[in-house]
Amino acid sequence: MPLVLAATPIGDPRDASPRLGLELAGADVVAAEDTRRLRRLAGELGVELPGRIVSYHEHNEASRTPDLLEAVTKGERVVLVTDAGMPSVSDPGYRLVRACADADQPVTCVPGPSAVLMALALSGLPVDRFCFEGFLPRKAGERRRLIEDVATERRTMVFFEAPHRIAASLEDMAQLLGPDRPGAVCRELTKTYEEVRRGGLSELAEWAAEGVKGEITIVVGGAEATTVSIEDAVAEVIARHDHSSRLKDVCAAVATTTGHGKKALYDAVVAHRRDHSD
Incomplete structure (x- = not known):
């Protein structure tokens, strides 16, 4: 049986899919970031939770992953839910998915709100x-x-x-x-x-x-493409830089408007000053 990553509503419980209720009702183990929230969600969905419920959050993720992997390996259906959205996306879950992948155990998802x-x-x-x-x-x-x-x-x-x-x-x-x-x-x-x-x-x-x-x-929004040459960008940095500001800060500011990386621009300014120091 696979590990099932089940997406939960990000706010409105009416966004839960029918499949989420089916997976929760049919799970041998439900691993939840917050077991109280899980029970509240199950109540809102009118779903019974006959399986074993365990907590799985950032503070016990490392220690609990081997037990959940063992359950999957034994053929139990393990459903993982977090407080909102998809497990492992800025939430617990990555370690367990990685462990299942390394052990050649199946993993699937119940899609949902994002x-x-x-x-x-x-x-x-x-x-x-x-x-x-x-x-x-x-x-x-x-x-x-x-x-x-x-x-x-x-x-x-x-x-x-x-x-x-x-x-x-x-x-x-x-x-x-x-x-x-x-x-x-x-x-x-x-x-x-x-x-x-x-x-x-x-x-x-x-x-x-x-x-x-x-x-x-x-x-x-992403940065707009620019056609400013590195030479012109260096000249702008030199014109804007004075003793009241850090060179790196000026380079970072100019980089945002010229499309050049801040490190590449900083290195070019340093090189320019070295070549023109005489």
Whole structure:
């Protein structure tokens, strides 16, 4: 019997598929990120849970994976659910999928709601090519480094963020990606107070400064293609750099508008200054 990754509603329980109820009712083992939420969802769906219920979350994922793999290997039907959405996507599940794959055990999915795809569809931004970056780092320095790393990404980007950090994250994005870079903040998707705010990153940061609540997904437009040469980009950095700013910060800012990688631009500036130091 396979391991079954079962997607759960991201807000509205009416989004649950009939197959989700069938899988929960027919499971020998249900591994849940939060067993109380699982029981509440089962009650809303009118589903009995005859199988064994175990917790499976970020704090016990490593230790519990061998037991669940053993259950799958013995022929038990193991269904894995998280609090919302698809297991293993910014949620527990990767370790168990990897363990089953390594042991040549079958794995399948019950498809369902996705905050990533819903936010993309509602954003009004191009969705022919996109990338998912997961949760932004909690620490400011790490968050800024990640944003700098994706500054020249051409695809539309999707991020998860906590409500108490959304304002700071949008401010960093506006500074490092450009104040007019288009974006959308999608919160409480499928819930009563669902809201989508669209605009430039600076505009969104100003809105978020007043306080934002709920589950949040950020969608940011990709960098536009440019024809600025590396020589012109270097000249812009040199013109903008003074002793009150760090060279790396100036390079990062210029990189967002010229399409060059920040490290490549920094190295080119250093080389230019070395060659013209005499």
